[in-house]
Amino acid sequence: MLAPPSTALDADAHVALAVRPPYDWTHLERFFADHASPGVEVVTPGRYARTFSLDGQHGTLSVMPEADALSVRIRGLDSKDARDVVLTRIRAMFDLDIDPRTMSHGLGRDPLTASLVARRPGLRMPGAFDGFELAVRAILGQQVSVAAATRLAGRLVAAFGTPLTPEERGEEPGLTHLFPTPEQLLEAEISRVLNMPRARGRAIQGLAAAVRATPDLFAPGGRLDNAVGRLMALPGIGEWTAHYVAMRAMAQADAFPAGDVGLMRALDTGTGRPSRAALLGRAEAWRPWRAYAAIHLWAEDAGRRTP
Known part of the structure:
Protein backbone atom coordinates (compact mmCIF):
# COMPACT_ATOMS: atom_id res chain seq x y z
CA MET A 1 0.00 0.00 0.00
CA LEU A 2 1.12 3.55 -0.71
CA ALA A 3 1.48 5.91 2.19
CA PRO A 4 -0.53 9.11 1.62
CA PRO A 5 1.58 11.56 -0.38
CA SER A 6 2.30 15.00 0.94
CA THR A 7 -0.71 17.29 0.56
CA ALA A 8 1.53 20.28 -0.02
CA LEU A 9 2.56 19.87 -3.63
CA ASP A 10 5.98 21.43 -3.35
CA ALA A 11 8.90 20.12 -5.39
CA ASP A 12 10.12 17.72 -2.70
CA ALA A 13 8.00 14.76 -1.59
CA HIS A 14 8.63 11.86 0.79
CA VAL A 15 6.61 8.65 0.52
CA ALA A 16 6.88 5.26 2.24
CA LEU A 17 6.13 2.18 0.12
CA ALA A 18 5.33 -0.95 2.09
CA VAL A 19 7.13 -4.18 1.20
CA ARG A 20 6.06 -7.79 1.70
CA PRO A 21 8.71 -9.69 3.63
CA PRO A 22 10.99 -11.40 3.07
CA TYR A 23 12.62 -8.69 0.98
CA ASP A 24 16.29 -8.83 0.00
CA TRP A 25 17.31 -5.21 -0.46
CA THR A 26 20.99 -6.14 -0.48
CA HIS A 27 20.65 -8.25 -3.62
CA LEU A 28 18.71 -5.53 -5.47
CA GLU A 29 21.22 -2.91 -4.38
CA ARG A 30 24.13 -5.00 -5.66
CA PHE A 31 22.39 -5.72 -8.97
CA PHE A 32 21.48 -2.06 -9.56
CA ALA A 33 24.98 -0.97 -8.58
CA ASP A 34 26.53 -3.32 -11.13
CA HIS A 35 24.18 -2.08 -13.88
CA ALA A 36 23.94 1.63 -13.01
CA SER A 37 24.31 4.09 -15.90
CA PRO A 38 26.94 6.69 -14.92
CA GLY A 39 25.48 10.17 -14.68
CA VAL A 40 21.92 8.82 -14.49
CA GLU A 41 22.09 6.43 -11.53
CA VAL A 42 24.13 6.34 -8.35
CA VAL A 43 24.02 3.43 -5.92
CA THR A 44 25.65 3.69 -2.50
CA PRO A 45 25.23 1.43 0.54
CA GLY A 46 21.58 1.56 1.53
CA ARG A 47 20.54 4.01 -1.20
CA TYR A 48 19.57 4.09 -4.87
CA ALA A 49 19.26 7.45 -6.65
CA ARG A 50 18.57 8.49 -10.23
CA THR A 51 17.46 11.27 -12.56
CA PHE A 52 14.20 11.30 -14.50
CA SER A 53 12.11 13.39 -16.87
CA LEU A 54 8.33 13.38 -16.84
CA ASP A 55 5.86 15.74 -18.54
CA GLY A 56 8.66 18.18 -19.28
CA GLN A 57 9.86 18.29 -15.69
CA HIS A 58 13.34 17.11 -14.71
CA GLY A 59 14.10 15.77 -11.28
CA THR A 60 15.79 13.20 -9.10
CA LEU A 61 14.60 10.48 -6.78
CA SER A 62 16.15 8.32 -4.11
CA VAL A 63 15.05 5.03 -2.53
CA MET A 64 16.23 3.64 0.81
CA PRO A 65 15.17 0.61 2.86
CA GLU A 66 13.50 1.45 6.15
CA ALA A 67 12.04 -1.33 8.34
CA ASP A 68 9.27 -2.99 6.26
CA ALA A 69 9.10 -0.17 3.72
CA LEU A 70 11.07 1.71 1.13
CA SER A 71 11.55 5.39 1.84
CA VAL A 72 11.23 7.37 -1.39
CA ARG A 73 12.16 10.99 -1.96
CA ILE A 74 11.12 12.67 -5.20
CA ARG A 75 12.43 16.10 -6.20
CA GLY A 76 11.33 18.23 -9.13
CA LEU A 77 7.63 17.41 -9.56
CA ASP A 78 4.79 19.66 -8.47
CA SER A 79 1.92 17.45 -9.65
CA LYS A 80 0.36 14.60 -7.67
CA ASP A 81 -0.49 12.76 -10.89
CA ALA A 82 3.13 12.93 -12.04
CA ARG A 83 4.34 11.70 -8.67
CA ASP A 84 1.92 8.78 -8.83
CA VAL A 85 3.43 7.82 -12.19
CA VAL A 86 6.92 7.89 -10.69
CA LEU A 87 5.79 5.84 -7.69
CA THR A 88 4.23 3.25 -9.99
CA ARG A 89 7.56 2.96 -11.82
CA ILE A 90 9.42 2.58 -8.52
CA ARG A 91 7.03 -0.16 -7.41
CA ALA A 92 7.78 -2.05 -10.62
CA MET A 93 11.51 -1.42 -10.44
CA PHE A 94 11.75 -2.74 -6.88
CA ASP A 95 9.20 -5.52 -7.48
CA LEU A 96 6.87 -4.53 -4.66
CA ASP A 97 3.69 -6.11 -5.99
CA ILE A 98 4.78 -9.72 -6.29
CA ASP A 99 3.44 -12.18 -3.72
CA PRO A 100 6.64 -13.93 -2.55
CA ARG A 101 4.70 -16.85 -1.08
CA THR A 102 3.02 -17.65 -4.39
CA MET A 103 6.31 -17.41 -6.26
CA SER A 104 8.14 -19.53 -3.68
CA HIS A 105 5.41 -22.16 -3.82
CA GLY A 106 5.64 -22.27 -7.62
CA LEU A 107 9.41 -22.76 -7.59
CA GLY A 108 9.15 -25.20 -4.70
CA ARG A 109 7.95 -27.99 -6.99
CA ASP A 110 11.54 -28.54 -8.21
CA PRO A 111 14.04 -29.57 -5.50
CA LEU A 112 16.77 -27.42 -7.08
CA THR A 113 14.84 -24.16 -7.17
CA ALA A 114 13.22 -24.98 -3.83
CA SER A 115 16.70 -25.12 -2.27
CA LEU A 116 17.72 -21.87 -3.98
CA VAL A 117 14.63 -20.08 -2.67
CA ALA A 118 15.26 -21.47 0.80
CA ARG A 119 18.79 -20.03 0.77
CA ARG A 120 17.72 -16.63 -0.59
CA PRO A 121 14.00 -16.28 0.23
CA GLY A 122 13.80 -12.53 -0.32
CA LEU A 123 15.13 -12.25 -3.87
CA ARG A 124 13.06 -9.98 -6.10
CA MET A 125 13.16 -9.13 -9.77
CA PRO A 126 15.38 -6.10 -10.49
CA GLY A 127 12.91 -4.20 -12.64
CA ALA A 128 13.34 -1.10 -14.75
CA PHE A 129 12.35 2.50 -14.18
CA ASP A 130 12.08 3.01 -17.94
CA GLY A 131 11.67 0.30 -20.56
CA PHE A 132 13.48 2.13 -23.33
CA GLU A 133 16.45 2.84 -21.09
CA LEU A 134 16.64 -0.81 -20.04
CA ALA A 135 16.42 -2.04 -23.62
CA VAL A 136 19.21 0.30 -24.74
CA ARG A 137 21.36 -0.98 -21.89
CA ALA A 138 20.60 -4.56 -22.95
CA ILE A 139 21.75 -3.83 -26.51
CA LEU A 140 24.91 -2.15 -25.23
CA GLY A 141 25.56 -5.30 -23.21
CA ALA A 148 32.04 -2.83 -20.35
CA ALA A 149 28.35 -2.19 -20.97
CA THR A 150 28.29 0.22 -18.03
CA ARG A 151 31.21 2.16 -19.49
CA LEU A 152 29.43 2.34 -22.85
CA ALA A 153 26.28 3.56 -21.12
CA GLY A 154 28.23 6.33 -19.41
CA ARG A 155 29.65 7.48 -22.73
CA LEU A 156 26.21 7.33 -24.35
CA VAL A 157 24.72 9.44 -21.56
CA ALA A 158 27.52 12.00 -21.68
CA ALA A 159 27.35 12.32 -25.47
CA PHE A 160 23.59 12.36 -26.06
CA GLY A 161 21.81 12.81 -22.72
CA THR A 162 20.45 16.13 -21.44
CA PRO A 163 22.59 17.71 -18.69
CA LEU A 164 20.77 18.68 -15.52
CA THR A 165 21.11 22.17 -14.11
CA PRO A 166 22.49 22.51 -10.57
CA GLU A 167 18.96 23.33 -9.41
CA GLU A 168 17.54 20.18 -11.03
CA ARG A 169 20.07 17.77 -9.55
CA GLY A 170 20.04 19.46 -6.12
CA GLU A 171 22.12 17.70 -3.50
CA GLU A 172 22.69 14.53 -5.53
CA PRO A 173 26.40 14.16 -6.38
CA GLY A 174 27.03 12.07 -9.47
CA LEU A 175 23.60 12.65 -11.02
CA THR A 176 24.43 14.87 -13.97
CA HIS A 177 22.29 13.85 -16.96
CA LEU A 178 18.99 12.45 -18.11
CA PHE A 179 19.19 9.22 -20.06
CA PRO A 180 18.90 9.96 -23.81
CA THR A 181 15.37 9.90 -25.19
CA PRO A 182 14.33 8.00 -28.32
CA GLU A 183 14.26 11.33 -30.17
CA GLN A 184 17.84 12.05 -29.16
CA LEU A 185 19.09 8.66 -30.35
CA LEU A 186 17.05 8.28 -33.52
CA GLU A 187 19.66 9.90 -35.78
CA ALA A 188 22.63 9.86 -33.40
CA GLU A 189 26.05 8.65 -34.53
CA ILE A 190 26.06 6.07 -31.77
CA SER A 191 28.52 3.56 -33.21
CA ARG A 192 31.06 6.25 -34.14
CA VAL A 193 30.91 8.04 -30.80
CA LEU A 194 30.99 4.85 -28.74
CA ASN A 195 33.41 3.04 -31.06
CA MET A 196 31.29 -0.07 -31.20
CA PRO A 197 29.87 -2.25 -34.03
CA ARG A 198 27.61 -0.39 -36.45
CA ALA A 199 24.95 -3.08 -36.17
CA ARG A 200 24.58 -2.35 -32.48
CA GLY A 201 24.21 1.36 -33.12
CA ARG A 202 21.59 0.68 -35.78
CA ALA A 203 19.77 -1.60 -33.32
CA ILE A 204 19.48 1.27 -30.83
CA GLN A 205 18.28 3.60 -33.58
CA GLY A 206 15.72 1.00 -34.65
CA LEU A 207 14.56 0.64 -31.06
CA ALA A 208 14.20 4.43 -30.80
CA ALA A 209 12.08 4.49 -33.95
CA ALA A 210 9.91 1.64 -32.66
CA VAL A 211 9.25 3.41 -29.37
CA ARG A 212 8.29 6.60 -31.18
CA ALA A 213 5.88 4.65 -33.36
CA THR A 214 4.58 2.46 -30.50
CA PRO A 215 4.88 4.33 -27.18
CA ASP A 216 3.46 1.36 -25.24
CA LEU A 217 6.04 -1.08 -26.62
CA PHE A 218 7.18 -1.96 -23.09
CA ALA A 219 3.76 -2.04 -21.47
CA PRO A 220 3.49 -4.85 -18.90
CA GLY A 221 1.00 -7.65 -19.20
CA GLY A 222 -0.19 -9.65 -22.18
CA ARG A 223 1.18 -12.92 -23.50
CA LEU A 224 4.88 -13.62 -23.19
CA ASP A 225 5.22 -14.89 -26.75
CA ASN A 226 3.60 -11.70 -28.09
CA ALA A 227 5.88 -9.48 -26.02
CA VAL A 228 9.00 -11.38 -27.08
CA GLY A 229 7.84 -11.49 -30.70
CA ARG A 230 7.40 -7.71 -30.86
CA LEU A 231 10.90 -7.17 -29.57
CA MET A 232 12.52 -9.81 -31.79
CA ALA A 233 10.92 -8.18 -34.84
CA LEU A 234 13.26 -5.21 -34.26
CA PRO A 235 16.71 -5.25 -35.87
CA GLY A 236 19.52 -6.41 -33.62
CA ILE A 237 17.31 -7.86 -30.87
CA GLY A 238 17.62 -11.60 -30.53
CA GLU A 239 15.91 -14.06 -28.24
CA TRP A 240 18.19 -13.49 -25.22
CA THR A 241 17.77 -9.71 -25.34
CA ALA A 242 14.01 -9.97 -25.87
CA HIS A 243 13.52 -12.27 -22.89
CA TYR A 244 15.87 -10.20 -20.71
CA VAL A 245 13.92 -7.02 -21.49
CA ALA A 246 10.60 -8.83 -21.02
CA MET A 247 11.52 -10.08 -17.57
CA ARG A 248 12.94 -6.80 -16.28
CA ALA A 249 10.92 -4.12 -18.10
CA MET A 250 7.61 -5.79 -18.93
CA ALA A 251 6.84 -7.80 -15.76
CA GLN A 252 6.86 -11.09 -17.66
CA ALA A 253 7.37 -13.55 -14.81
CA ASP A 254 7.86 -16.49 -17.19
CA ALA A 255 10.45 -14.87 -19.46
CA PHE A 256 13.64 -16.91 -19.61
CA PRO A 257 16.88 -15.99 -21.44
CA ALA A 258 17.76 -19.62 -22.06
CA GLY A 259 21.10 -19.07 -23.78
CA ASP A 260 22.58 -17.18 -20.84
CA VAL A 261 25.96 -18.56 -19.80
CA GLY A 262 25.40 -17.63 -16.15
CA LEU A 263 22.32 -19.83 -15.99
CA MET A 264 24.23 -22.70 -17.53
CA ARG A 265 27.14 -22.24 -15.10
CA ALA A 266 24.75 -22.31 -12.14
CA LEU A 267 23.44 -25.71 -13.25
CA ASP A 268 26.90 -27.21 -13.66
CA THR A 269 27.24 -29.74 -10.85
CA GLY A 270 30.68 -30.86 -11.94
CA THR A 271 29.72 -32.83 -15.02
CA GLY A 272 29.57 -29.88 -17.39
CA ARG A 273 27.13 -27.16 -18.30
CA PRO A 274 23.78 -28.16 -19.76
CA SER A 275 22.98 -27.35 -23.36
CA ARG A 276 20.45 -24.68 -24.18
CA ALA A 277 17.91 -27.39 -25.04
CA ALA A 278 18.55 -29.18 -21.76
CA LEU A 279 18.21 -25.92 -19.83
CA LEU A 280 14.88 -25.18 -21.50
CA GLY A 281 13.69 -28.69 -20.70
CA ARG A 282 14.64 -28.33 -17.05
CA ALA A 283 12.96 -24.92 -16.90
CA GLU A 284 9.57 -26.38 -17.82
CA ALA A 285 9.17 -27.31 -14.15
CA TRP A 286 9.60 -23.65 -13.18
CA ARG A 287 6.67 -22.25 -15.20
CA PRO A 288 5.11 -19.71 -14.80
CA TRP A 289 8.00 -18.34 -12.68
CA ARG A 290 10.99 -18.95 -14.93
CA ALA A 291 12.17 -15.33 -14.66
CA TYR A 292 12.44 -15.70 -10.89
CA ALA A 293 14.22 -19.00 -11.31
CA ALA A 294 16.71 -17.13 -13.50
CA ILE A 295 17.27 -14.51 -10.79
CA HIS A 296 18.00 -17.25 -8.28
CA LEU A 297 20.33 -19.05 -10.68
CA TRP A 298 22.22 -15.82 -11.42
CA ALA A 299 22.57 -15.22 -7.70
CA GLU A 300 23.86 -18.77 -7.26
CA ASP A 301 26.38 -18.31 -10.06
CA ALA A 302 27.57 -15.00 -8.62
CA GLY A 303 27.89 -16.56 -5.17
CA ARG A 304 30.06 -19.36 -6.48
CA ARG A 305 32.40 -16.95 -8.25
CA THR A 306 32.72 -14.50 -5.34
CA PRO A 307 35.81 -15.23 -3.20
Missing part, protein backbone atom coordinates in the same frame (compact mmCIF):
# COMPACT_ATOMS: atom_id res chain seq x y z
CA GLN A 142 25.43 -7.70 -26.13
CA GLN A 143 28.68 -9.65 -26.45
CA VAL A 144 30.44 -7.64 -23.71
CA SER A 145 30.75 -7.80 -19.93
CA VAL A 146 28.46 -5.92 -17.56
CA ALA A 147 31.36 -3.60 -16.67
Whole structure:
Protein backbone atom coordinates (compact mmCIF):
# COMPACT_ATOMS: atom_id res chain seq x y z
CA MET A 1 0.00 0.00 0.00
CA LEU A 2 1.12 3.55 -0.71
CA ALA A 3 1.48 5.91 2.19
CA PRO A 4 -0.53 9.11 1.62
CA PRO A 5 1.58 11.56 -0.38
CA SER A 6 2.30 15.00 0.94
CA THR A 7 -0.71 17.29 0.56
CA ALA A 8 1.53 20.28 -0.02
CA LEU A 9 2.56 19.87 -3.63
CA ASP A 10 5.98 21.43 -3.35
CA ALA A 11 8.90 20.12 -5.39
CA ASP A 12 10.12 17.72 -2.70
CA ALA A 13 8.00 14.76 -1.59
CA HIS A 14 8.63 11.86 0.79
CA VAL A 15 6.61 8.65 0.52
CA ALA A 16 6.88 5.26 2.24
CA LEU A 17 6.13 2.18 0.12
CA ALA A 18 5.33 -0.95 2.09
CA VAL A 19 7.13 -4.18 1.20
CA ARG A 20 6.06 -7.79 1.70
CA PRO A 21 8.71 -9.69 3.63
CA PRO A 22 10.99 -11.40 3.07
CA TYR A 23 12.62 -8.69 0.98
CA ASP A 24 16.29 -8.83 0.00
CA TRP A 25 17.31 -5.21 -0.46
CA THR A 26 20.99 -6.14 -0.48
CA HIS A 27 20.65 -8.25 -3.62
CA LEU A 28 18.71 -5.53 -5.47
CA GLU A 29 21.22 -2.91 -4.38
CA ARG A 30 24.13 -5.00 -5.66
CA PHE A 31 22.39 -5.72 -8.97
CA PHE A 32 21.48 -2.06 -9.56
CA ALA A 33 24.98 -0.97 -8.58
CA ASP A 34 26.53 -3.32 -11.13
CA HIS A 35 24.18 -2.08 -13.88
CA ALA A 36 23.94 1.63 -13.01
CA SER A 37 24.31 4.09 -15.90
CA PRO A 38 26.94 6.69 -14.92
CA GLY A 39 25.48 10.17 -14.68
CA VAL A 40 21.92 8.82 -14.49
CA GLU A 41 22.09 6.43 -11.53
CA VAL A 42 24.13 6.34 -8.35
CA VAL A 43 24.02 3.43 -5.92
CA THR A 44 25.65 3.69 -2.50
CA PRO A 45 25.23 1.43 0.54
CA GLY A 46 21.58 1.56 1.53
CA ARG A 47 20.54 4.01 -1.20
CA TYR A 48 19.57 4.09 -4.87
CA ALA A 49 19.26 7.45 -6.65
CA ARG A 50 18.57 8.49 -10.23
CA THR A 51 17.46 11.27 -12.56
CA PHE A 52 14.20 11.30 -14.50
CA SER A 53 12.11 13.39 -16.87
CA LEU A 54 8.33 13.38 -16.84
CA ASP A 55 5.86 15.74 -18.54
CA GLY A 56 8.66 18.18 -19.28
CA GLN A 57 9.86 18.29 -15.69
CA HIS A 58 13.34 17.11 -14.71
CA GLY A 59 14.10 15.77 -11.28
CA THR A 60 15.79 13.20 -9.10
CA LEU A 61 14.60 10.48 -6.78
CA SER A 62 16.15 8.32 -4.11
CA VAL A 63 15.05 5.03 -2.53
CA MET A 64 16.23 3.64 0.81
CA PRO A 65 15.17 0.61 2.86
CA GLU A 66 13.50 1.45 6.15
CA ALA A 67 12.04 -1.33 8.34
CA ASP A 68 9.27 -2.99 6.26
CA ALA A 69 9.10 -0.17 3.72
CA LEU A 70 11.07 1.71 1.13
CA SER A 71 11.55 5.39 1.84
CA VAL A 72 11.23 7.37 -1.39
CA ARG A 73 12.16 10.99 -1.96
CA ILE A 74 11.12 12.67 -5.20
CA ARG A 75 12.43 16.10 -6.20
CA GLY A 76 11.33 18.23 -9.13
CA LEU A 77 7.63 17.41 -9.56
CA ASP A 78 4.79 19.66 -8.47
CA SER A 79 1.92 17.45 -9.65
CA LYS A 80 0.36 14.60 -7.67
CA ASP A 81 -0.49 12.76 -10.89
CA ALA A 82 3.13 12.93 -12.04
CA ARG A 83 4.34 11.70 -8.67
CA ASP A 84 1.92 8.78 -8.83
CA VAL A 85 3.43 7.82 -12.19
CA VAL A 86 6.92 7.89 -10.69
CA LEU A 87 5.79 5.84 -7.69
CA THR A 88 4.23 3.25 -9.99
CA ARG A 89 7.56 2.96 -11.82
CA ILE A 90 9.42 2.58 -8.52
CA ARG A 91 7.03 -0.16 -7.41
CA ALA A 92 7.78 -2.05 -10.62
CA MET A 93 11.51 -1.42 -10.44
CA PHE A 94 11.75 -2.74 -6.88
CA ASP A 95 9.20 -5.52 -7.48
CA LEU A 96 6.87 -4.53 -4.66
CA ASP A 97 3.69 -6.11 -5.99
CA ILE A 98 4.78 -9.72 -6.29
CA ASP A 99 3.44 -12.18 -3.72
CA PRO A 100 6.64 -13.93 -2.55
CA ARG A 101 4.70 -16.85 -1.08
CA THR A 102 3.02 -17.65 -4.39
CA MET A 103 6.31 -17.41 -6.26
CA SER A 104 8.14 -19.53 -3.68
CA HIS A 105 5.41 -22.16 -3.82
CA GLY A 106 5.64 -22.27 -7.62
CA LEU A 107 9.41 -22.76 -7.59
CA GLY A 108 9.15 -25.20 -4.70
CA ARG A 109 7.95 -27.99 -6.99
CA ASP A 110 11.54 -28.54 -8.21
CA PRO A 111 14.04 -29.57 -5.50
CA LEU A 112 16.77 -27.42 -7.08
CA THR A 113 14.84 -24.16 -7.17
CA ALA A 114 13.22 -24.98 -3.83
CA SER A 115 16.70 -25.12 -2.27
CA LEU A 116 17.72 -21.87 -3.98
CA VAL A 117 14.63 -20.08 -2.67
CA ALA A 118 15.26 -21.47 0.80
CA ARG A 119 18.79 -20.03 0.77
CA ARG A 120 17.72 -16.63 -0.59
CA PRO A 121 14.00 -16.28 0.23
CA GLY A 122 13.80 -12.53 -0.32
CA LEU A 123 15.13 -12.25 -3.87
CA ARG A 124 13.06 -9.98 -6.10
CA MET A 125 13.16 -9.13 -9.77
CA PRO A 126 15.38 -6.10 -10.49
CA GLY A 127 12.91 -4.20 -12.64
CA ALA A 128 13.34 -1.10 -14.75
CA PHE A 129 12.35 2.50 -14.18
CA ASP A 130 12.08 3.01 -17.94
CA GLY A 131 11.67 0.30 -20.56
CA PHE A 132 13.48 2.13 -23.33
CA GLU A 133 16.45 2.84 -21.09
CA LEU A 134 16.64 -0.81 -20.04
CA ALA A 135 16.42 -2.04 -23.62
CA VAL A 136 19.21 0.30 -24.74
CA ARG A 137 21.36 -0.98 -21.89
CA ALA A 138 20.60 -4.56 -22.95
CA ILE A 139 21.75 -3.83 -26.51
CA LEU A 140 24.91 -2.15 -25.23
CA GLY A 141 25.56 -5.30 -23.21
CA GLN A 142 25.43 -7.70 -26.13
CA GLN A 143 28.68 -9.65 -26.45
CA VAL A 144 30.44 -7.64 -23.71
CA SER A 145 30.75 -7.80 -19.93
CA VAL A 146 28.46 -5.92 -17.56
CA ALA A 147 31.36 -3.60 -16.67
CA ALA A 148 32.04 -2.83 -20.35
CA ALA A 149 28.35 -2.19 -20.97
CA THR A 150 28.29 0.22 -18.03
CA ARG A 151 31.21 2.16 -19.49
CA LEU A 152 29.43 2.34 -22.85
CA ALA A 153 26.28 3.56 -21.12
CA GLY A 154 28.23 6.33 -19.41
CA ARG A 155 29.65 7.48 -22.73
CA LEU A 156 26.21 7.33 -24.35
CA VAL A 157 24.72 9.44 -21.56
CA ALA A 158 27.52 12.00 -21.68
CA ALA A 159 27.35 12.32 -25.47
CA PHE A 160 23.59 12.36 -26.06
CA GLY A 161 21.81 12.81 -22.72
CA THR A 162 20.45 16.13 -21.44
CA PRO A 163 22.59 17.71 -18.69
CA LEU A 164 20.77 18.68 -15.52
CA THR A 165 21.11 22.17 -14.11
CA PRO A 166 22.49 22.51 -10.57
CA GLU A 167 18.96 23.33 -9.41
CA GLU A 168 17.54 20.18 -11.03
CA ARG A 169 20.07 17.77 -9.55
CA GLY A 170 20.04 19.46 -6.12
CA GLU A 171 22.12 17.70 -3.50
CA GLU A 172 22.69 14.53 -5.53
CA PRO A 173 26.40 14.16 -6.38
CA GLY A 174 27.03 12.07 -9.47
CA LEU A 175 23.60 12.65 -11.02
CA THR A 176 24.43 14.87 -13.97
CA HIS A 177 22.29 13.85 -16.96
CA LEU A 178 18.99 12.45 -18.11
CA PHE A 179 19.19 9.22 -20.06
CA PRO A 180 18.90 9.96 -23.81
CA THR A 181 15.37 9.90 -25.19
CA PRO A 182 14.33 8.00 -28.32
CA GLU A 183 14.26 11.33 -30.17
CA GLN A 184 17.84 12.05 -29.16
CA LEU A 185 19.09 8.66 -30.35
CA LEU A 186 17.05 8.28 -33.52
CA GLU A 187 19.66 9.90 -35.78
CA ALA A 188 22.63 9.86 -33.40
CA GLU A 189 26.05 8.65 -34.53
CA ILE A 190 26.06 6.07 -31.77
CA SER A 191 28.52 3.56 -33.21
CA ARG A 192 31.06 6.25 -34.14
CA VAL A 193 30.91 8.04 -30.80
CA LEU A 194 30.99 4.85 -28.74
CA ASN A 195 33.41 3.04 -31.06
CA MET A 196 31.29 -0.07 -31.20
CA PRO A 197 29.87 -2.25 -34.03
CA ARG A 198 27.61 -0.39 -36.45
CA ALA A 199 24.95 -3.08 -36.17
CA ARG A 200 24.58 -2.35 -32.48
CA GLY A 201 24.21 1.36 -33.12
CA ARG A 202 21.59 0.68 -35.78
CA ALA A 203 19.77 -1.60 -33.32
CA ILE A 204 19.48 1.27 -30.83
CA GLN A 205 18.28 3.60 -33.58
CA GLY A 206 15.72 1.00 -34.65
CA LEU A 207 14.56 0.64 -31.06
CA ALA A 208 14.20 4.43 -30.80
CA ALA A 209 12.08 4.49 -33.95
CA ALA A 210 9.91 1.64 -32.66
CA VAL A 211 9.25 3.41 -29.37
CA ARG A 212 8.29 6.60 -31.18
CA ALA A 213 5.88 4.65 -33.36
CA THR A 214 4.58 2.46 -30.50
CA PRO A 215 4.88 4.33 -27.18
CA ASP A 216 3.46 1.36 -25.24
CA LEU A 217 6.04 -1.08 -26.62
CA PHE A 218 7.18 -1.96 -23.09
CA ALA A 219 3.76 -2.04 -21.47
CA PRO A 220 3.49 -4.85 -18.90
CA GLY A 221 1.00 -7.65 -19.20
CA GLY A 222 -0.19 -9.65 -22.18
CA ARG A 223 1.18 -12.92 -23.50
CA LEU A 224 4.88 -13.62 -23.19
CA ASP A 225 5.22 -14.89 -26.75
CA ASN A 226 3.60 -11.70 -28.09
CA ALA A 227 5.88 -9.48 -26.02
CA VAL A 228 9.00 -11.38 -27.08
CA GLY A 229 7.84 -11.49 -30.70
CA ARG A 230 7.40 -7.71 -30.86
CA LEU A 231 10.90 -7.17 -29.57
CA MET A 232 12.52 -9.81 -31.79
CA ALA A 233 10.92 -8.18 -34.84
CA LEU A 234 13.26 -5.21 -34.26
CA PRO A 235 16.71 -5.25 -35.87
CA GLY A 236 19.52 -6.41 -33.62
CA ILE A 237 17.31 -7.86 -30.87
CA GLY A 238 17.62 -11.60 -30.53
CA GLU A 239 15.91 -14.06 -28.24
CA TRP A 240 18.19 -13.49 -25.22
CA THR A 241 17.77 -9.71 -25.34
CA ALA A 242 14.01 -9.97 -25.87
CA HIS A 243 13.52 -12.27 -22.89
CA TYR A 244 15.87 -10.20 -20.71
CA VAL A 245 13.92 -7.02 -21.49
CA ALA A 246 10.60 -8.83 -21.02
CA MET A 247 11.52 -10.08 -17.57
CA ARG A 248 12.94 -6.80 -16.28
CA ALA A 249 10.92 -4.12 -18.10
CA MET A 250 7.61 -5.79 -18.93
CA ALA A 251 6.84 -7.80 -15.76
CA GLN A 252 6.86 -11.09 -17.66
CA ALA A 253 7.37 -13.55 -14.81
CA ASP A 254 7.86 -16.49 -17.19
CA ALA A 255 10.45 -14.87 -19.46
CA PHE A 256 13.64 -16.91 -19.61
CA PRO A 257 16.88 -15.99 -21.44
CA ALA A 258 17.76 -19.62 -22.06
CA GLY A 259 21.10 -19.07 -23.78
CA ASP A 260 22.58 -17.18 -20.84
CA VAL A 261 25.96 -18.56 -19.80
CA GLY A 262 25.40 -17.63 -16.15
CA LEU A 263 22.32 -19.83 -15.99
CA MET A 264 24.23 -22.70 -17.53
CA ARG A 265 27.14 -22.24 -15.10
CA ALA A 266 24.75 -22.31 -12.14
CA LEU A 267 23.44 -25.71 -13.25
CA ASP A 268 26.90 -27.21 -13.66
CA THR A 269 27.24 -29.74 -10.85
CA GLY A 270 30.68 -30.86 -11.94
CA THR A 271 29.72 -32.83 -15.02
CA GLY A 272 29.57 -29.88 -17.39
CA ARG A 273 27.13 -27.16 -18.30
CA PRO A 274 23.78 -28.16 -19.76
CA SER A 275 22.98 -27.35 -23.36
CA ARG A 276 20.45 -24.68 -24.18
CA ALA A 277 17.91 -27.39 -25.04
CA ALA A 278 18.55 -29.18 -21.76
CA LEU A 279 18.21 -25.92 -19.83
CA LEU A 280 14.88 -25.18 -21.50
CA GLY A 281 13.69 -28.69 -20.70
CA ARG A 282 14.64 -28.33 -17.05
CA ALA A 283 12.96 -24.92 -16.90
CA GLU A 284 9.57 -26.38 -17.82
CA ALA A 285 9.17 -27.31 -14.15
CA TRP A 286 9.60 -23.65 -13.18
CA ARG A 287 6.67 -22.25 -15.20
CA PRO A 288 5.11 -19.71 -14.80
CA TRP A 289 8.00 -18.34 -12.68
CA ARG A 290 10.99 -18.95 -14.93
CA ALA A 291 12.17 -15.33 -14.66
CA TYR A 292 12.44 -15.70 -10.89
CA ALA A 293 14.22 -19.00 -11.31
CA ALA A 294 16.71 -17.13 -13.50
CA ILE A 295 17.27 -14.51 -10.79
CA HIS A 296 18.00 -17.25 -8.28
CA LEU A 297 20.33 -19.05 -10.68
CA TRP A 298 22.22 -15.82 -11.42
CA ALA A 299 22.57 -15.22 -7.70
CA GLU A 300 23.86 -18.77 -7.26
CA ASP A 301 26.38 -18.31 -10.06
CA ALA A 302 27.57 -15.00 -8.62
CA GLY A 303 27.89 -16.56 -5.17
CA ARG A 304 30.06 -19.36 -6.48
CA ARG A 305 32.40 -16.95 -8.25
CA THR A 306 32.72 -14.50 -5.34
CA PRO A 307 35.81 -15.23 -3.20
